[in-house]
Amino acid sequence: MALFLAQMTIPGITEMLAYAGVYTSGVTTPEPWRMITAAFLHSTGFLLHIGFNMYALWIIGQALEPLLGRSRFLALYLIAAFAGSVAVLLLSNPLQPVVGASGAVFGLFGAMLVVQRRRGGDVRQLVVLIAINTVLGFVVPGISWQAHLGGLLAGGAAAAIIAYTPRSRNRSLIQWSGLSVLTLVLVALTFVGAARVTQLF
Known part of the structure; x- marks a missing residue:
């Protein structure tokens, strides 16, 4: 919310922190931190x-x-936000900037789906919610379905690592190791x- 208020009042903040594939290529000076900072920005022209x-x-x-x-939740959120940007890098126009926490939010959707299934809960309403918002990403202009997809997959994967690790003395170590491996996959x-974007130019 603080960054959104800054976007509304300080010129250039959005352009400085938004993400596009070109910012992680050799075309310009690399600015990889934008893959995370973009998730804390929002469209100032669309308050919804x-x-x-x-x-x-x-x-x-809350759920x-x-x-x-708290620490695993934060790690999952950041991994999903990162994964949303990775999907944008791989699947979008590298010159088209994106902003928003939607990738991270979809990561929470995916995580909740996995955790609820693991606990034996009813996931039908959640599946409907994910389906509706996924469709909106394809039919409403200006929404990055790529970020939604990346966040959803990574959030589900991170939650699976956490929820399905067997209870043992080393459970926490295994969970954090799994999350680290997932992060390294995203880095790769x-x-x-x-490299693909650099070749395009």
């Missing part, structure tokens, strides 16, 4: 954008954070995408 993301974060976060623990995909 930040409204939906904050509402979804509040609702899903998911107590189940995962970033290098692949960056």
Whole structure:
């Protein structure tokens, strides 16, 4: 929310922190931090954008954070945000900037789906919610379905690592190791995408 207010009042903040594939390629001076900072920005011309993301974060976060623990929840959120940018890098126009927490929010959707299935809960309403928002990403202009897809897959994968690790003395170590491996996979995909964008230019 603080960055959104800064976007509304300080010229150039959005352009400085938004993400496009070109910023992780050899075409310009690499600025890989944008892959995360873009997830804390929102469209200033579409207030429903930040409204939906904050509402979804509040609702899903309240349910998911107590189940995962604060540190694992934060790690999952950041991994999903990163994965959303990786998908943008691999699947989008490298010159088209994107902003928004939608990738991370979809990561929470994917995580909640996995955790609920693991606990034997009813996931039908969640599946409908994910399906509706996925379709909106394809039919409403200006929404990055690529970020949604990347966040959803990575959030589900991160939650599976956490939820399906067998209970043992080393459970925490195994979970964090798994999340680290997932992050390294995303880093490797970033290098692949960056090389592809460099070749385009």
